[in-house]
Amino acid sequence: MARPPLVPPGPELTAAERTRFARHLLLPDLGLDGQRRLRAARVLVVGAGGLGSPALLYLAAAGVGTIGVVDDDVVESTNLQRQVVHGVDDVGRAKVDSAADAVAAISPDTVVVRHRERLDAVTAMEVLADYDLVLDGADNFPTRYLVGDACARLGIPHVWGSVYRFDGQVSVWWAGEGPCYACVFPQQPPPDAVPSCAVGGVLGAVCASVGSVMATEAVKLVTGSGEVLVGRLLVHDALRQTWDAVPVRRDPGCAVCGASADATRPLGWATQREDACAAGDLADDGSLGRPEVGVEELARLLAERDAGRADFVLLDVREPGERDVAAIPGSVLLPVGEVRAGASVPGGDGRRVVVHCKAGGRSAEAVDLLRARGVDAWDVPGGILAWSRDVDPSVPGY
Incomplete structure (x- = not known):
């Protein structure tokens, strides 16, 4: 189902911008009006990693006016196999800095807001509230649930992606329009129950496939083009080279966006498992009762x-x-x-x-x-x- 554009049009394009974005202006579903909306849009990308990298590049190339980047990490050599906004010379630099440089190289007019921090229950609402939509490329479950909860509370679209080995998933969670993240994944899994890419590996090009879909969904949301992935979970199998759309529905009893959801509860609390932080039983002295060898x-x-x-x-x-x-x-x-x-x-x-x-x-x-x-x-x-x-x-x- 087509939805109204998320962002009103910005100022008229200059002659240079008309030339730069000519291939967009030729698209009936985007055109001059859509390009002005992209120029006025404020998009937050959580994670300048495997998914955030291609998304950042294509959002910048599309002419998004303001891009926020959230990441508290520095570039490591193991990142370079898939995180294409960083290069060899960036190893040791803050990811938000090298990501900002990559965006500027493509689109000097795009304003990049650097959030060198890890979102938490205190900062998430403040950061996200300044943007029209969020692209979530986080590599850990606590951040994913936190972002999903904050987006649901703010009523803004949550473009989400996930990759592991040769597989990927993409959807648009949007409380009030369809399911939120917690409707479909109601509880955080316990630590280490789901292997990370650092444990199981990931094909770098799969990040590009999923990240580019995320950027496409962001452009569609901003401009009101096409049918966005609200109510559908797109599942990618790169080894078979297939894409399957799985219908997903809003949960009326969802602790995050359901009718009885408590808007005063701590952000992210409703999706945490009681055992999510448990690493072992406590000894009599309050320490973990687990012998160790350094x-x-x-x-x-x-x-x-x-x-x-x-x-x-x-x-x-x-x-x-x-x-x-x-x-x-x-x-x-x-x-x-x-x-x-x-x-x-x-x-x-x-x-x-x-x-x-x-x-x-x-x-x-x-x-x-x-x-x-x-x-x-x-x-x-x-x-x-x-x-x-x-x-x-x-x-x-x-």
């Missing part, structure tokens, strides 16, 4: 094991693809999913098991599961990233 101590223990003075299993609970990138010598692989399923530790046989993952989240879960089964399991906080940083820099980070 990476420097682990290096000493491995040396003693090699000399026959120590006996333990070093268990790697990451995925096989991660192990292909980097591994601690002498470890054995058992992905955390198999630990959840009750698999035995290879070579455990009553010995102490020291567990590591990439950064510590999955190893903490695995230790809790193993200790509940009577295994003498110890956690390695910081995982292989800490090992690479503090013990052996030759081990790649990722």
Whole structure:
């Protein structure tokens, strides 16, 4: 169903702008009026990463007048495989700065507002309220739910995308016009229940496919062109090269946008699971009841094991693809999913098991599961990233 344009037309275009945007002016569904609306539009992009990068480039090229960029991170070399607004020389720079430079190189007249911060329950409403719509390319569930909640409360469209490995999803959530994000995904999953791209990987070009659809939906919303993805979830399978549209509906009982939703509750609270932040049971002293081995101590223990003075299993609970990138010598692989399923530790046989993952989240879960089964399991906080940083820099980070 066609909807009215989201943004009123801005000033008349100059002769130079008519030349620059001539291919848009030729489109019957966009034309001169639509281009003026794009020039007047204020669009916020959450995340200058894999999805935000192509969206930013195409929004800038389309002539959007004001683009806000939210990101608190800096550019890392692992980003360059898919985050195309950043280059080799940008490694170590704030992402909002390199993203702003990329936008300026395409569209010098576009105003870029840099929000170098991580949105939270206090800042989200203040930041989002200054924009006509939001493109959400966040890479974590708390931010996605926070943005969805804030958009629903403000009544502005929430153009959302997600990618993992060779798959992508896109939709437009819009409380009052159709479902909001929480209508379709009512609760945040527990930590590490859904692997991230940093764990499972992602094909960079899939980000381009999904990000460009997000930018297209933003242009359609601003100009009133075509039928936007309200009430439909677009699912992309790059290996099969298919796009499927799945109908989705508003939930009348939604805690975020339903008739009985509490507008006074803390932002994002209604979508949180009670166990979302739980990492383990508390000990009597209030600390997590999970024994730990630091990476420097682990290096000493491995040396003693090699000399026959120590006996333990070093268990790697990451995925096989991660192990292909980097591994601690002498470890054995058992992905955390198999630990959840009750698999035995290879070579455990009553010995102490020291567990590591990439950064510590999955190893903490695995230790809790193993200790509940009577295994003498110890956690390695910081995982292989800490090992690479503090013990052996030759081990790649990722």
